[in-house]
Amino acid sequence: MKRFWKDVTLAERGIALDGKPVRTPRRAALTLPSDALAEAVADEWRGVGDTVDPRAMPLTGLANAAIDIVAADPPAFAAGLAAYGESDLLCYRAELPAPLVERQAAAWDPLLDWARGRYDVHF
Numbered sequence: 001m002k003r004f005w006k007d008v009t010l011a012e013r014g015i016a017l018d019g020k021p022v023r024t025p026r027r028a029a030l031t032l033p034s035d036a037l038a039e040a041v042a043d044e045w046r047g048v049g050d051t052v053d054p055r056a057m058p059l060t061g062l063a064n065a066a067i068d069i070v071a072a073d074p075p076a077f078a079a080g081l082a083a084y085g086e087s088d089l090l091c092y093r094a095e096l097p098a099p100l101v102e103r104q105a106a107a108w109d110p111l112l113d114w115a116r117g118r119y120d121v122h123f
Contacts, residue, residue, distance in 0.1 A: 001052045008045045013038040026068040091123050
């Protein structure tokens, strides 16, 4: 898609292109939960060149997913996330052979330790 707007503005934590509100792929208003995040997403839109490349707009993509998928049906999202957890190799590891157990611990324990320290989550 080619860039069609000149001005990017914020209005009540929503992004507007030439005064028209940006919408998610499912047509919901792209409204952010904080001023700082709204400004960061607006900066992504301001930084677009002649052609829109969604891969260069990660915050916009995350916001779209949060609005269209997570917020649209929180129980369904939580169920899907929980189902993924059942196959997560960080938490469900091999019991044998011993060399594999050691390799998994060496590779994954630091990640789990980091998550525990950073987010106070325990797996």
